[in-house]
Amino acid sequence: MTDTETRQSKRAEQFARLAEVISSRKGERGALMPVLQEAQAIFGYVPQDVQVAIAQGLDVPLTEVYGVATFYSQFALEARGEHIIGMCLGTACYVRGAQKILDRLSQELDCKVGHTTKDNRFTLNATRCLGACGLAPVMMIDDEVYGRLTPEEIPGILDKYKGQKAS
Amino acid sequence: MELFRAHVLVCGGTGCTSSGSAALIERFDQLLASNGLAREVKVVRTGCFGLCEAGPIVIVYPEGTFYSRVKAEDVDEIVTEHLLKGRPVRRLIHTDTASPAAPTSLNHIQFYEKQRRVALRNCGVIDPENIDEYIAFDGYQALAKVLTGMTPEGVIDQMKKSGLRGRGGGGFPTGLKWEFAYKSKANQKYVCCNADEGDPGAFMDRSVLEGDPHAVLEAMAIAGYAIGANEGWIYVRAEYPIAVKRLNIAIEQARAYNLLGQNIFGTDFSFDINIRLGAGAFVCGEETALMASIEGRRGEPRPRPPFPAVKGLFESPTILNNVETYANVCQIIINGADWFASMGSERSKGTKVFALGGKINNTGLVEIEMGTPLRDIIFDIGGGIPNGKAFKAVQTGGPSGGCIPASLIDTPIEYDSLIAIGSMMGSGGMIVMDEDNCMVDIARFFLDFTVDESCGKCPPCRIGTRRMLEILERIVEGKGEEGDIEKLETLAKNIKATALCGLGQTAPNPVLSTLRYFRDEYEAHIREKRCPAGHCQALLRYTITDKCVGCTACAKACPVQCISGKVKQRHEIDQSRCIKCGQCQAKCRFGAVVRG
Numbered sequence: 057m058t059d060t061e062t063r064q065s066k067r068a069e070q071f072a073r074l075a076e077v078i079s080s081r082k083g084e085r086g087a088l089m090p091v092l093q094e095a096q097a098i099f100g101y102v103p104q105d106v107q108v109a110i111a112q113g114l115d116v117p118l119t120e121v122y123g124v125a126t127f128y129s130q131f132a133l134e135a136r137g138e139h140i141i142g143m144c145l146g147t148a149c150y151v152r153g154a155q156k157i158l159d160r161l162s163q164e165l166d167c168k169v170g171h172t173t174k175d176n177r178f179t180l181n182a183t184r185c186l187g188a189c190g191l192a193p194v195m196m197i198d199d200e201v202y203g204r205l206t207p208e209e210i211p212g213i214l215d216k217y218k219g220q221k222a223s
Numbered sequence: 224m225e226l227f228r229a230h231v232l233v234c235g236g237t238g239c240t241s242s243g244s245a246a247l248i249e250r251f252d253q254l255l256a257s258n259g260l261a262r263e264v265k266v267v268r269t270g271c272f273g274l275c276e277a278g279p280i281v282i283v284y285p286e287g288t289f290y291s292r293v294k295a296e297d298v299d300e301i302v303t304e305h306l307l308k309g310r311p312v313r314r315l316i317h318t319d320t321a322s323p324a325a326p327t328s329l330n331h332i333q334f335y336e337k338q339r340r341v342a343l344r345n346c347g348v349i350d351p352e353n354i355d356e357y358i359a360f361d362g363y364q365a366l367a368k369v370l371t372g373m374t375p376e377g378v379i380d381q382m383k384k385s386g387l388r389g390r391g392g393g394g395f396p397t398g399l400k401w402e403f404a405y406k407s408k409a410n411q412k413y414v415c416c417n418a419d420e421g422d423p424g425a426f427m428d429r430s431v432l433e434g435d436p437h438a439v440l441e442a443m444a445i446a447g448y449a450i451g452a453n454e455g456w457i458y459v460r461a462e463y464p465i466a467v468k469r470l471n472i473a474i475e476q477a478r479a480y481n482l483l484g485q486n487i488f489g490t491d492f493s494f495d496i497n498i499r500l501g502a503g504a505f506v507c508g509e510e511t512a513l514m515a516s517i518e519g520r521r522g523e524p525r526p527r528p529p530f531p532a533v534k535g536l537f538e539s540p541t542i543l544n545n546v547e548t549y550a551n552v553c554q555i556i557i558n559g560a561d562w563f564a565s566m567g568s569e570r571s572k573g574t575k576v577f578a579l580g581g582k583i584n585n586t587g588l589v590e591i592e593m594g595t596p597l598r599d600i601i602f603d604i605g606g607g608i609p610n611g612k613a614f615k616a617v618q619t620g621g622p623s624g625g626c627i628p629a630s631l632i633d634t635p636i637e638y639d640s641l642i643a644i645g646s647m648m649g650s651g652g653m654i655v656m657d658e659d660n661c662m663v664d665i666a667r668f669f670l671d672f673t674v675d676e677s678c679g680k681c682p683p684c685r686i687g688t689r690r691m692l693e694i695l696e697r698i699v700e701g702k703g704e705e706g707d708i709e710k711l712e713t714l715a716k717n718i719k720a721t722a723l724c725g726l727g728q729t730a731p732n733p734v735l736s737t738l739r740y741f742r743d744e745y746e747a748h749i750r751e752k753r754c755p756a757g758h759c760q761a762l763l764r765y766t767i768t769d770k771c772v773g774c775t776a777c778a779k780a781c782p783v784q785c786i787s788g789k790v791k792q793r794h795e796i797d798q799s800r801c802i803k804c805g806q807c808q809a810k811c812r813f814g815a816v817v818r819g
Contacts, residue, residue: 085519127678146424147424147669150423183462186237186462187462188238189586190238
């Protein structure tokens with residue numbers, strides 16, 4: 057198969073999974089949020105065609121789907137990098153120097169906060185409190201939490217992800 | 224139940240898990256098996272012990288030996304020395320500043336001595352993924368007592384007598400809330416749990432859910448019986464994966480034992496619980512916004528009345544309580560309202576959990592009796608400020624609260640006393656700040672948070688907080704003007720009076736409280752273009768004094784090559800090119816580079 061064909065078949069498979077999610081939740085009160093969450097887990101983000109599929113599947117107006125998807129910071133409307141970095145900017149982390157860590161991340165990755173690196177490897181986000189204040193400052197890369205960070209550690213931590221694909 | 228001669232409790236809270244506690248459990252299991260101890264010693268992954276700073280934490284019972292910062296390679300020694308030969312490994316035992324001689328049991332550690340654990344009683348004691356352990360610690364006894372021997376009115380009466388007030392921030396009397404919903408006539412009612420812990424720097428609800436999830440489920444069932452609801456909803460942050468997983472396990476186990484489901488304890492009371500994940504919106508901590516979000520809509524608040532007790536989730540009467548509030552309910556039922564009311568102070572009964580963070584030695588989770596002075600928490604339990612720095616302020620109540628200055632450190636922790644000094648109890652975040660923290664920048668930080676999290680529905684919050692943030696940003700950048708303070712005060716007053724929901728109404732508090740106690744810092748920024756704490760980058764100036772011996776270390780470290788000078792002669796910084804990174808100061812071994 058060519059690259060395009062592989063991509064197309066992957067996409068078709070993703071939409072098939074989405075259809076299953078929708079049919080299992082259809083009629084449930086307040087189903088839109090959980091469906092969007094599962095859609096994001098399947099696709100990695102919720103682009104317009106996915107929103108359209110959800111609107112049609114759940115029989116809710118597309119404006120409502122778009123309204124909800126844009127209201128909550130968890131939903132991404134654009135594709136994200138292979139690894140998601142969430143630098144905690146909660147109060148405890150902030151008073152312990154989280155901004156310096158974030159600046160270093162931004163410098164090392166040559167990428168602004170809220171954006172994805174050119175090689176598509178990392179998306180750098182500043183997040184709300186991760187609730188690991190005992191280890192401040194902390195960041196999460198995918199599901200892994202890194203605590204008691206110093207700016208000097210950042211390059212070493214990022215190196216661990218450079219050769220590796222997201223699981 | 225099998226009997227073991229020793230128990231190894233390994234903290235599985237988020238803090239210790241991040242510090243590597245999962246690898247410890249694996250290593251313990253391996254080594255206990257290879258040493259033939261698997262049937263004698265049991266390893267339990269518990270919830271949070273509270274002292275996250277010292278994680279990962281391992282406690283060995285029956286002695287109660289408290290090991291801190293344990294690494295996987297230390298496990299061998301604990302197994303061969305302590306568990307095989309009965310000799311605790313002294314070098315790993317936790318010591319604190321007050322008791323440098325390693326205490327033999329956790330009861331002698333100062334961090335725990337002044338605490339009183341009610342809401343956290345099972346956290347760090349039981350395996351949260353095993354319902355039998357919860358039951359062994361009186362679990363589901365309160366529900367049995369309520370269903371088989373109490374009327375709904377009786378339950379509400381106990382809650383009212385206990386004096387329990389909401390632990391999520393507002394401090395509304397819980398019994399009264401239940402009574403309103405009880406009196407609303409409807410076929411369908413709901414019990415909701417607010418686990419959307421959004422205050423930055425607060426993680427007590429997370430720890431309760433991770434360490435003792437059944438306590439919340441049981442209390443919700445009791446609330447259901449009291450108000451006449453058979454369906455519960457827990458709204459929990461998606462950012463808390465461990466808590467979500469343990470809640471799901473707990474619900475499954477409770478259903479399997481018919482402690483949730485149809486005809487609980489053979490009575491005609493039925494109750495079940497659903498989980499809904501949040502999606503990263505702080506405003507969903509507000510009750511009407513939370514319910515809108517469960518309904519699958521944008522989490523925007525609506526005006527009240529009607530209050531949720533009359534018209535809440537899916538238009539039905541609903542009560543919403545916070546996780547920590549629920550964590551107190553079963554204890555009140557078992558031990559009685561008088562027992563609970565005997566703790567705390569006149570108008571604030573019981574205990575409160577705080578997440579202690581920031582510039583403090585013992586960061587972590589503490590539970591104290593209401594009325595305890597702030598000083599006890601910060602200096603006795605918290606162990607004071609690290610690196611010999613001076614204590615400057617403590618922030619409570621998150622973005623809705625305020626900064627309490629060092630001069631008010633003897634204030635007792637109560638709902639009303641904290642409001643009187645311009646802060647609030649909030650959900651329990653307590654962030655300690657030292658002399659290096661700039662209070663104007665802290666106010667800016669919180670406004671930045673509020674602007675980001677404002678849902679946009681009402682103009683005072685959407686536009687007003689943004690105007691306040693713009694002024695604060697100007698001030699910390701050295702572009703503040705005369706009149707800025709007065710503008711901030713006017714905006715604050717108007718936003719407080721006119722915003723739709725609690726988020727907006729309290730958003731100006733961090734600015735008002737810092738203005739009240741640290742006005743001179745604002746004035747220094749505006750008039751002298753100076754940051755007294757030496758924090759605000761734009762106002763910083765690095766200079767080299769005559770202590771300089773001309774070693775050239777600073778010039779080599781400078782990333783923009785703006786330091787000039789000959790070897791063995793005093794160097795100089797070109798202020799026009801300096802980016803204020805501070806690397807010269809970090810490199811100087813003679814204390815010749817000063818910041819100010």
